[in-house]
């Protein structure tokens with residue numbers, strides 16, 4: 001390995017030379033207390049910035065070994081260090097010159113705690129690796145190495161010393177990060193034992209600041225559980241925490257417009273992730289497999305068995321292996337639901353407002369006029385109970401206008417001025433008095449509901465890949481990515497919360513195309529293999545060539561599935 005002094009000398013020598021001379025800096029350099037890796041050097045000042053990483057030995061970093069024993073505390077610590085490191089970098093900007101000259105880019109996490117490539121701690125040794133990007137400075141295309149020398153020899157050593165060294169941090173703050181992760185983990189673990197699919201703590205702040213900010217709303221009405229639903233959880237650090245437990249089964253959230261129904265559901269959607277202290281949703285924890293189901297007109301569907309909900313189409317199209325490049329509201333929602341089942345969900349989250357009405361219900365009068373057998377759609381209301389009783393999949397449904405679901409609900413929560421009330425008894429009595437609910441508890445509820453569609457679906461690679469060939473992908477923020485000329489639209493996957501997850505999905509897809517799509521492995525086997533590799537090696541196995549990009553955040557298995565399901569290039 002070369003020394004820092006050698007790097008400094010090299011940078012001084014190439015000052016004022018043509019930009020390509022920067023290429024010689026690629027390599028690893030021993031600094032005091034850390035190693036700087038220049039993994040990839042950009043070709044010109046306007047290109048994507050250069051990729052760098054910093055590694056600190058576990059002994060030197062000195063974080064307590066018990067903080068990294070479990071993945072969930074280790075990830076919380078990585079997340080904390082990423083936040084500190086990027087905040088420090090932010091303060092010292094060296095931008096001057098052409099293109100991205102002198103800019104330092106480091107991941108800035110949002111409210112959720114995600115596993116990321118920006119900072120990784122080795123579970124065994126405690127070595128820390130931080131990945132970031134630097135625009136190597138130039139004037140026009142003439143190297144101005146002085147700015148880079150300041151970044152590498154002043155900014156980075158200071159950040160490493162202040163952030164990646166346990167001794168220089170406030171040990172109490174670090175401990176509180178670990179304790180929150182342990183408390184959150186305890187709630188997650190407790191849910192199945194208590195027969196719950198979600199928990200919302202008293203005092204939680206659910207609404208967000210605005211449509212574009214994920215921070216908590218100021219002066220929000222804090223959450224308060226209805227007495228009937230209140231449970232007390234003993235957490236290792238926070239002690240007794242009370243809140244609303246949502247039992248498994250079918251739960252309706254009802255109430256007048258603007259009373260906070262969707263806000264509660266959205267908080268539950270995000271409860272598959274852990275949130276940082278101060279977020280307001282620290283103790284809002286949902287079954288980690290929960291999937292938001294909505295209509296998604298226009299999506300492509302590839303050989304999905306939607307016959308559970310749609311059969312006997314007038315055009316004779318096969319709904320056991322349904323194809324379309326432009327799905328309707330109901331077929332898209334049916335596919336979303338079946339695919340979520342394939343992805344192993346045990347909780348559907350549905351908002352009537354973003355659902356296809358004909359997928360959700362068919363009212364009495366319509367049933368009388370248009371006979372059942374003439375209607376290809378078996379609405380969700382006729383399937384929901386069966387899905388719970390035979391497949392164990394619960395549903396939490398926001399219903400603003402349709403009362404039909406009262407008949408099949410196990411519990412009914414009414415939101416009133418942002419405060420939930422349990423109105424199960426009242427709603428059931430009213431439903432019984434109203435009568436005619438049998439139609440919704442038809443024999444279809446107990447059909448053997450699901451014939452595994454994944455057996456049919458074994459994708460082939462879309463083409464041959466040359467050895468060492470790079471497949472280009474481009475992330476379009478949170479909305480999707482491009483792979484070759486194909487756009488994968490993930491905008492309606494509401495539980496994807498970070499563009500880094502989208503970038504990671506593009507890498508997972510690239511990997512699957514190249515190594516896993518062989519016409520034999522089913523989609524389920526492909527995704528299981530991707531998850532297994534991630535568990536075993538972290539996202540490092542996604543690296544193409546010699547380095548792993550800094551901007552990847554780990555998506556859930558459910559979103560990996562959903563991404564492959566929406567890939568129009570999927571060859572089945």
Ligand code: ADP
Nearest residue numbers: 207220221256257258259260261262263264418
């Ligand atoms: P609904 O789905 O019942 O029509 P929403 O959940 O969309 O209602 O909420 C309506 C408005 O109320 C939103 O602007 C939301 O931000 C706000 N809101 C929701 N919950 C709270 C709360 N606990 N305190 C203050 N405002 C809230």
Ligand code: MG
Nearest residue numbers: 261262263353
């Ligand atoms: Mg709403």
